[in-house]
Amino acid sequence: MRGRGGKQDLTLSQQLLFLRASPIVGGAGTVRENRLTWHTSVQPTPLARSYQADVVYSLGKTPTVQISEPDLELLAQGRPLPHVYTNPLRLCLHLPGIEDWDAAKRIDQTIIPWTYTWLFYFEDWLATDDWKGGGRHPGEEPEDPGNRALRRAMARF
Secondary structure, three states: OEOHHHOEOOOHHHHHHHHHHOOOOOOEEEEEOOEEEEEEEEOOOOOOOOEEEEEEEOOOOOOEEEEEEOOHHHHHOOOOOOOEEOOOOEEOOOOOOOOOOOOOOOHHHOHHHHHHHHHHHHHHHHHHOOOOOOOOOOOOOOOOHHHHHHHHHHHOO
16 A cells, blocks of 8 residues: 555554664564554653553554553643543544654654653643643644744743
8 A cells, every 4th residue: 555655555564673673762562463562661851750652553543652651640640631642541642634644654753753752741741731742633723823922921920
């Protein structure tokens, strides 16, 4: 099958080989029953805690990332988690349908770095209660960046 831009979609085995061969992505994974599973430790900055991320990918679907340790909801201390999907809890890493992700792209060059970025902003959110990672969920209207900057400036007063 051809991905966007005429590139050939990557197979699950190719994705697994790229993950294993990546010099910056640690972890381990398998391909079983038409599903790739990859488990990796993610530390977004040298001073941040380490997270256990679990990536699951089936052909024809978008990869999902769940954090198995530590418990993000416990870290949030009762605050609603920003920028996640629920049931089950998984990270919102990109907006589906706008070509950030397609099956011709490598998980080690997209989903894994996006996980580091999401966790970087999560760590900041834990300290400031302000999600600076941007983004939106399907169905939400795009936020006017000018208004966002104005709101942040006004909040300081």
